Amino acid sequence: MGTQVLLDLKNVNKVFGSNHVLKNIDLQIEAGKFITFLGPSGCGKTTLLRSIAGFYTVDEGEIWIDGKLVNDLPPYKRGTPMVFQEYALFPHMTVFDNVAYGLDIQKRPEAEIQDRVKAALAKVKLTGLEERYPHEMSGGQQQRVAMARAIVMDSPIILLDEPLSNLDAKLREEVRVELRNIQLDLGLTVIYVTHDQLEALSMSDQIVVFNKGVIDQHGTPHEIYYKPSTQYVADFIGTTNFVDAVTAHIEGDRVTLKYGSNSDTVIVTTNEQLTVGEQVLLSIRPESMRINQQPDPGDFITNGVVKSSMFLGEKERYFLAGDEGKEWIVDAYDIGQTSFQGIVKIRAAADKIHLIKVAK
Ligand SMILES: Nc1ncnc2c1ncn2[C@@H]1O[C@H](COP(=O)(O)OP(=O)(O)O)[C@@H](O)[C@H]1O
Ligand SMILES: [Mg+2]
The missing domain is CATH 3.40.50.300 (P-loop containing nucleotide triphosphate hydrolases)
Incomplete structure (x- = not known):
């Protein structure tokens, strides 16, 4: 069969x-x-x-x-x-x-x-x-x-x-x-x-x-x-946010990564074969990020300043400026309830983050 x-x-x-x-x-x-x-x-x-x-x-x-x-x-x-x-x-x-x-x-x-x-x-x-x-x-x-x-x-x-x-x-x-x-x-x-x-x-x-x-x-x-x-x-497929990261600790398929300048860490699950100290890329979709929400331990977190937003019907798309000239795109649903301005916190749950191995 x-x-x-x-x-x-x-x-x-x-x-x-x-x-x-x-x-x-x-x-x-x-x-x-x-x-x-x-x-x-x-x-x-x-x-x-x-x-x-x-x-x-x-x-x-x-x-x-x-x-x-x-x-x-x-x-x-x-x-x-x-x-x-x-x-x-x-x-x-x-x-x-x-x-x-x-x-x-x-x-x-x-x-x-x-x-x-x-x-x-x-x-x-x-x-x-x-x-x-x-x-x-x-x-x-x-x-x-x-x-x-x-x-x-x-x-x-x-x-x-x-x-x-x-x-x-x-x-x-x-x-x-x-x-x-x-x-x-x-x-x-x-x-x-x-x-x-x-x-x-x-x-x-x-x-x-x-x-x-x-x-x-x-x-x-x-x-x-x-x-x-x-x-x-x-x-090519849709819009995403990329984050440079370095593997800090590997335990089975759970990988702790360092990113950003504040030695923040995030723990993601991946099938990729990795070694400690390896450069990787994280891909986080706009719909997988949240603004001004309390993060869970192991989540990805960063700060941003709202630059502009765009009403797209079922969602509002925010364009934010992060550290070191980084741009973030974050989608907010439940609009009409909230409107974000100024300095905000951005988070993404670890299970919504996808690790991409960088070709050497
Ligand atoms: N009959 C052909 N003779 C010479 N070059 C071709 C021919 N057909 C396609 N190509 C070239 O092959 C490449 C791929 O074309 P194509 O298969 O039509 O791409 P796609 O369908 O993805 O747009 C292009 O660089 C194109 O110029
Ligand atoms: Mg064609």
Whole structure:
């Protein structure tokens, strides 16, 4: 039993001229999961997706799909359709013909095409709209046609390259939910590319964070957000406060750290292998900090002066000046009750602090 690895990438490298775009990519993806490739523009997400689909050949490494080495197979033999930003629907073709296109190319028998297209359209809840043209449909419906076109091929993996970036914010949110529901209902394995961290956090079973052609972290949205493995990941996913610290005492997974100029200490729990006297970085999210609250022993504490604040609806975001030019960002909830000004105390509970090992 156990989980089935559907896609296995082993030491994948891709070079364009002198540009080493993908560096030693090792990645295993399980069947039935929604996986997001996340990273800023230019970090190699599309290149990896196209390499998986077979539009690029890799310079080094192996790509296994469903137990088969596919390095030398052309796209149509890999069965990994891609959906792009524009959906690439044919404007002059009906919904039915758009969905049937891949099967027509394969010259499947007419009766089979009829059955499979109808089934695929039913799965994305577009039954009855077979004769419409793309321009007669909403953005969300067009997205579903694009999904139907991928689903109809009975593909092991569906690859989506920033498919929602053309939609306005509200529609994007709706279609996100729809996409995720289709994936869950049908148990599809989807690889979804985005540079939008909120999109990644809200849709995915697993997120793979790319940093200049290298995978910095692969984990659940919670792991990526609360336990970022590198400074880059912590910084890219949301807002955080970084604190330089030095390990002072280590006892199992409990580490006492010194930080700041007053030899304050904080005790955090971590899996990292550390030695005494090692430089590390602490990441503390704005929502994990509190202003003017009594700290517990072992908490992180510091002082700050309120510089400005910003009302964000469910919270008020405070910008504070700390010691030695340090800036703090702290979110306060329960607003309307309190408003902070002047010199304040800032605290964070030890269990809300994440330790990042600094690369040497
Ligand atoms: N066909 C290509 N030929 C040459 N360079 C390319 C090609 N495709 C992508 N690149 C380069 O590879 C890098 C990664 O691009 P890409 O995979 O598109 O990033 P992302 O999708 O994360 O924005 C960029 O530096 C880009 O210029
Ligand atoms: Mg791209």
